Amino acid sequence: MTSAGHGPDTAAPDPIQDYLDDLHFRIGRMSGGTVASYIPELAKADPMQCGIAIATVDGKVYAAGDARTPFTIQSVSKPFLYGYALERYGREAVLQRVGVEPTGEAFNSIVLDEVHNRPFNPMVNAGAIAVAETVRGHTLGERIDTLLALFGRFAGRPLAIDEAVFESEKATGHRNRAIAYMMLNSGMIRAAPEDILDVYFRQCAIEVTAVDLAVMGAALANNGVNPLTGERALAAEFIPDVLSVMNSCGMYNYAGQWSYDVGIPAKSGVAGSIMAVIPGQLGIAVFSPPIDGHGNSVRGVAACRDIAATFGLHVF
Ligand code: DON
Numbered sequence: 001m002t003s004a005g006h007g008p009d010t011a012a013p014d015p016i017q018d019y020l021d022d023l024h025f026r027i028g029r030m031s032g033g034t035v036a037s038y039i040p041e042l043a044k045a046d047p048m049q050c051g052i053a054i055a056t057v058d059g060k061v062y063a064a065g066d067a068r069t070p071f072t073i074q075s076v077s078k079p080f081l082y083g084y085a086l087e088r089y090g091r092e093a094v095l096q097r098v099g100v101e102p103t104g105e106a107f108n109s110i111v112l113d114e115v116h117n118r119p120f121n122p123m124v125n126a127g128a129i130a131v132a133e134t135v136r137g138h139t140l141g142e143r144i145d146t147l148l149a150l151f152g153r154f155a156g157r158p159l160a161i162d163e164a165v166f167e168s169e170k171a172t173g174h175r176n177r178a179i180a181y182m183m184l185n186s187g188m189i190r191a192a193p194e195d196i197l198d199v200y201f202r203q204c205a206i207e208v209t210a211v212d213l214a215v216m217g218a219a220l221a222n223n224g225v226n227p228l229t230g231e232r233a234l235a236a237e238f239i240p241d242v243l244s245v246m247n248s249c250g251m252y253n254y255a256g257q258w259s260y261d262v263g264i265p266a267k268s269g270v271a272g273s274i275m276a277v278i279p280g281q282l283g284i285a286v287f288s289p290p291i292d293g294h295g296n297s298v299r300g301v302a303a304c305r306d307i308a309a310t311f312g313l314h315v316f
Pocket of ligand 1 (some may be wrong): 046070073074075107108124169176201204268269271294295296
């Protein structure tokens with residue numbers, strides 16, 4: 001058990017903390033899934049790691065297991081940058097570059113919506129790469145500063161990039177390179193693909209913990225305001241856009257089943273994390289590296305199912 005840090009006094013009995021400790025005990029022993037290895041540096045992760053965190057919109061944080069162990073955010077970065085792009089350029093301009101339709105395909109599929117010639121949605125790699133072009137900055141250094149400032153506002157603390165994971169993906173991410181060049185060909189991106197990928201690979205390599213992701217989810221649940229710092233991270237008017245796309249596309253080609261069973265907007269990342277958001281209530285994060293064939297953390301899916309069922313969180 002890990003002490004809650006920011007929140008309630010864990011010395012006093014707390015039913016939510018007791019439940020999380022129990023859940024961690026049960027989920028931490030589950031088998032199944034494999035640690036992602038297509039980004040070579042990710043293959044070094046310990047498959048037994050398992051951390052769970054919950055953050056409420058009134059600023060309480062609960063944590064169990066490896067909830068303060070750093071890992072790279074990977075695709076869980078995508079909803080935050082989608083919100084950023086909407087805030088910077090507005091819905092109409094962003095919709096020209098990326099749609100809001102689920103793909104039914106893998107997260108790294110090399111396919112565009114043929115009617116509009118654009119990526120299907122901002123949660124798959126193609127859409128996220130198109131969105132990465134919107135990050136403000138004249139130089140790469142300025143764009144990295146923009147990224148870290150944005151994610152730092154959501155997390156409520158300064159974040160950094162895991163350079164080894166970034167270099168590892170930059171050296172091997174040829175599939176994303178192919179997607180970027182295909183979008184250059186179709187006019188969906190205009191800047192040099194390598195420049196956009198330098199931002200995209202870095203956004204994926206930002207180091208967070210499960211507690212960070214729970215707080216970031218709680219900021220989305222709290223209409224864009226970080227519940228620990230009181231700082232606004234995203235304009236409230238774009239929260240429904242972000243959460244509805246997370247709901248329909250966040251878990252990739254498992255999103256339909258997820259929405260049916262769990263009924264909570266969520267986003268997964270290949271380092272083994274899932275962040276889920278209950279609007280108006282809380283952010284949930286689970287980190288455990290082994291992932292299934294969809295790219296979703298096996299223990300993360302099980303933990304979220306348990307939390308949603310136990311607290312009756314299915315939003316429909
Ligand atoms: O672009 C990639 O393939 C990775 N940087 C992120 C993919 C990812 O996290 C998919 N999620 N489950």
